[in-house]
Amino acid sequence: MSRAADLPVLAKNSMRMPAFPADGSPTVFDLRVNRRDSIPMYVQIADGLKSLLQSGALAPGSVIPPERVLCDHFGVSRMTLRAAYDVLEREGLIECDRGRGTFVSLNQKPRQYQQLRSFTEEILMRGETPSSKLLSCGLAEPTPEAAKFLGLSSGEQVYRVQRVRLSNAVPLAIELIQLPSRMVPRLDQFDLGSLSLYALLEREYRIEVDSCVEEISAARPKPIHRKLLDVMPSGAILIIKRKVHTQDGQPVELAISDYRADLYTAIFHSTRAKRT
Numbered sequence: 001m002s003r004a005a006d007l008p009v010l011a012k013n014s015m016r017m018p019a020f021p022a023d024g025s026p027t028v029f030d031l032r033v034n035r036r037d038s039i040p041m042y043v044q045i046a047d048g049l050k051s052l053l054q055s056g057a058l059a060p061g062s063v064i065p066p067e068r069v070l071c072d073h074f075g076v077s078r079m080t081l082r083a084a085y086d087v088l089e090r091e092g093l094i095e096c097d098r099g100r101g102t103f104v105s106l107n108q109k110p111r112q113y114q115q116l117r118s119f120t121e122e123i124l125m126r127g128e129t130p131s132s133k134l135l136s137c138g139l140a141e142p143t144p145e146a147a148k149f150l151g152l153s154s155g156e157q158v159y160r161v162q163r164v165r166l167s168n169a170v171p172l173a174i175e176l177i178q179l180p181s182r183m184v185p186r187l188d189q190f191d192l193g194s195l196s197l198y199a200l201l202e203r204e205y206r207i208e209v210d211s212c213v214e215e216i217s218a219a220r221p222k223p224i225h226r227k228l229l230d231v232m233p234s235g236a237i238l239i240i241k242r243k244v245h246t247q248d249g250q251p252v253e254l255a256i257s258d259y260r261a262d263l264y265t266a267i268f269h270s271t272r273a274k275r276t
């Protein structure tokens with residue numbers, strides 16, 4: 001959230017003047033969202049606003065119409081609209097000020113931005129309801145890749161958790177995660193069928209996940225995908241392997257998430273670095 005002092009001067013004077021250009025160029029009210037699109041609605045809204053910004057139809061300093069008006073227009077919740085604003089704000093394209101509204105930045109500075117989210121956070125951000133079905137949770141030998149990434153000494157165990165992750169009660173992914181047991185002692189006392197792992201790590205173990213590298217690949221469905229994700233044999237699976245570090249640089253999680261490719265789109269927000 002910007003401090004009032006950071007707001008563009010023009011914005012202060014245009015509080016009552018939303019961005020309705022008199023020259024007939026498109027406005028935010030020409031934007032639409034497609035609920036059946038696999039691209040989340042907040043991304044569609046952010047992309048639409050971005051195209052208006054880039055074409056100049058939303059001029060620097062102009063006011064974006066009030067949240068409730070846009071929520072009605074797009075038929076989305078405030079949370080979804082704010083998720084779209086969050087993308088644009090972090091890219092330095094707009095500035096939000098509680099009580100005064102949302103403005104197109106005068107001084108647009110693109111920033112590199114990609115936020116590390118939990119499944120729960122991501123699904124809520126997409127305006128849907130997350131849930132999980134716990135398949136297993138217990139101590140196990142690490143896979144060779146997990147032992148290597150997590151830096152485990154010989155004989156050290158991991159907690160191995162397998163869950164089906166659902167969005168609006170539809171199975172979206174099968175997730176298999178491994179965490180060093182010494183970092184999360186007695187993890188199995190918690191019900192990961194109803195709790196967010198990342199919230200649990202912070203609350204119970206004071207572990208803050210900080211950064212990750214993700215590898216994305218695709219595969220044909222195996223019998224387990226057909227059974228638990230209801231994928232057709234001709235369908236595809238999107239595999240996201242996430243390697244996570246804590247704030248103090250310790251490797252904490254190796255996760256492999258197998259998504260139904262027809263229901264899930266991986267989204268990346270990237271900005272081109274300035275050439276010097």
Ligand code: GLP
Nearest residue numbers: 118119120196197198199242255
């Ligand atoms: C994503 C990540 C996983 C992580 C999970 C935590 O799905 N790919 O690596 O374990 O989020 O989600 P939650 O906190 O909702 O349990």
